[in-house]
Amino acid sequence: MMETPTITLREQKVVRDRTKWKMIFLGALALAVLFVAAFAPFLTPYDPYAQDLAIALQPPDAAHLLGTDRYGRDMLSRVIMGSRSTIFAALLLVMVITVVGGMVGIICGWYGGKLDAFLMRVSDIFLAFPGMVFAIAVASVMSGGILNAVVALACISWSKYARIARSQVLAIKSAPYMAAAKLSGSGTGKMIWKHIVPNIAGPVVVTAVLDIGTMIMEIAGLSFLGLGATPPTAEWGSMMSNGRSMLQTSPWVVLSPGCAIFLTVMIFNLAGDTVRDVLDPRQQKR
Amino acid sequence: MEKLLEAKEIRKTFYKGKIPFTAVDGVSFSMERGECLGLVGESGCGKSTIARILTRLIEPDAGSVLLHGREVLQLKGKEKRMLYHEVQMVFQTPQDSFDPRRSLGDGIMESLRNRGMNRAKAKERLYELLDMVELDREFASRYPHEVSGGQCQRAAIARALAPGPRLIICDEATSALDVTVQAQILKLLQKLQREQGMSLLLICHDLALVQLLCDQVLVMYKGRIEERGAPDEVICRPQKEYTRILVNSVF
């Protein structure tokens, strides 16, 4: 009788410790990536925009660890510099859609009625549209530029957050503790800010963290199509696009930004998974 | 005695799809100051609905509720929030009635803070309230899932007491607790009611408890008040057929 819970507890602790270490490890990696992005200009061994045709398309060697592109620009410097545009654009994007989508969802869930119906139909439209196609259309109407790519992707991505926030609000709106808060004299603002937001933040934040990787990919994708960052800005997607004809002759030109995208997306996705393991309400109940 | 609350012809119809269902069908009653009034009736007869109307958690379709002779149902915004200085409620499920992300102390202090009391003063009052409901002070920093049902319900009573209300509505406040804890909580409520001179509206399934605690009892059946009287009267000499059935089913 006494044995069983002890073992379960220990197992639980092992799982929790493992999750903790995973979180620390992946968190450190994600922070490292963010650090590189933030201090990119100070970390580049060469000027990422300096052209030198004499050393164009050199394969990786000691001087240029990732080789050079067709204008003789150092690939490592460009990849480091590119992290800034891609990652910051993705973070900005995720932040915008979390806040906007979350707010729309809270308003819909809280007030209900016609406003809710209207906003949800609008979000249906965005959800029903093939996202990337729509983003391409928006981005091309607004003409390139990485900020426009962010706007285009924000247009198609906020609705998911609105849905999540709304369903969460609906789930807790009628909880006795909300009635109790009302009876404590809290107005709408306080109820939303002090009781709704903290209680729905978990699932929304998890979705946001998991989305960072996806958003990096989509921004790189738009740039690859020439609808995001415009040359000569170092951006992973456009770097891959510019080098794509040289995939067979000088693969490093495509592979360096490609691997950068791959690694970054993987780090953020795994970190997101771990955050979900930690915050998931199903695990929290115990 | 002075009249505290008067409900007149309250009516509430819910719609399940298109089908109307009248949960409260013309209920009138009054409560005096310091009175403990029981409200009994079978499940689904509309007891909670009345509690929620009196506390303005839902709006009735018709009727009026007077508190100290003042209409409650028309109050808006700030005045409506002032109503909660007078009327408070203790909920059926103690754990669910506290925000899982906030400590019990925060929950109890919420009404005080909303009235503009500063942190230090609210803390002081919080400890007073915890003493009143015989809870240790360290419970202030606990979360709802870290305490037992009985302890949580004590905290809920402290929260209801915080604004110094004239009327506390207990909507089956003890039915989620086990029998011994039930008795403790009810004794506590009775003690507090006498000390503070509050009125208590005790919504209950259990006729024996009502007989023990209440001055008067309302018997409700299918959205209507069937009978009102002293508990002994009602239980020993039920006037209505339904009351007889209810009494017979218990004793």
Ligand SMILES: Nc1ncnc2c1ncn2[C@@H]1O[C@H](COP(=O)(O)OP(=O)(O)OP(=O)(O)O)[C@@H](O)[C@H]1O
């Ligand atoms: N929001 C609602 N929508 C539709 N019907 C409702 C709603 N709230 C209550 N009802 C119905 O109104 C009736 C009365 O409900 P109420 O909760 O007041 O019963 P009760 O007397 O408190 O029952 P119990 O003793 O089980 O708590 C029930 O039949 C219930 O189904």
Ligand SMILES: [Mg+2]
């Ligand atoms: Mg009820």
